[in-house]
Amino acid sequence: MTEPGEYRRVERTGGSATKTVKSSKDDGFSAMYPLRVWTAPKVTNVEPTLQTKEQLYFDGPKSEAQQESEDHLSHLNLEEIEGLERFEKKRISDLTTPEPTWQGLTDLQMVRMKAAADQLLTMSTGANQWPRRDFALFHVLYVTAMRVSELIELDLDQYGGRYLTNVQRKGKTVTPKIFLVKAVRGYLDDYIENERGNEPGPLFQTRTGKRFSIQQVDYVLKKLAGQANATLPPKEHIDAHPHILRHTMLRKVREEKGVEYAIEYAGHVSEKYIRRYTMPSEQETESTLEELFG
Secondary structure, eight states: OOTTTEEEEBBOOSSSEEEEEESSSSSSOOOOOOEEOOOOOOSSSSOOOOOOGEEEEEEEEOOOOHHHHHHHHHTHHHHHHHHHHHHHHHHHOOOOOOOOOOOOOOOOOHHHHHHHHHHHHOOOOTOOOOHHHHHHHHHHHHHHOOOOOHHHOBBBEEEEESSSEEEOOOOOOOOEEEOOOOOHHHHHHHIIIIIOSOOOOBSSSSSOOOOOOHHHHHHHHHHHHHHHHSSSSSSGGOOTTTTTHHHHHHHHHHHHHHHHHOOOOOTTTTTHHHHHOOOOHHHHHHHHHHHHHH
16 A cells, blocks of 8 residues: 555546546555546556656645645536636746845955955964865955856866866856966965875865865855954954855956956856846945935
């Protein structure tokens, strides 16, 4: 007998608007259930698969509302069911979502984060600490505007001195070369020479050689933000997250070089996508209005 909460494979039978299904395995369960489905040709002697919604049936306890809904649908004809479908699709299409908000750092916040990175580089002297790695990671993430998921997948052999090569972007896109400015190349070289070593493997790794995770990158950024917040009032605290540097750099590139350059810099994403990363913050919008009309 199928236990509550388990899934059973089922097959469709008949060609009417209201169809019935039953367990495809011999479990002694013979109850028949009405389903809300579209007209389909009669299919027999077909091995059940899990390819359609009709073929996956949840055999768990039903609420009173679910049972009432099934009882109601079982008495509808095909035209009425199609009308309900059209209404549901229109209702979903009419739903609105709020505009995305920019989640980057202001110029002042970026100055404070860089200062915090400098401080931790000199303060972190413990044998179990790798401050050069964290320092290089912060600057590479900012200058390249890469996603954190893209950064942590880099291997040492993808760093060729002036470029990061064959960078796997989101989806199937691969960027052949990403240029690194001289200062950032120096930070990477310092990390590799004094902490990581030249062994093959992840570019950014733990002291035991394991690939850095998104959570570990998040910890590094929050550590830098904590250092920056140490002398600031609560209302000025920086709330760091893994994508904050990408938002910050892409907006900077868009403001100084334009949308087309920002799209290429981001890994050939759409203009709508770039807008999500470069919108002004609520505070900046209010300040601009005060300057224009105040």
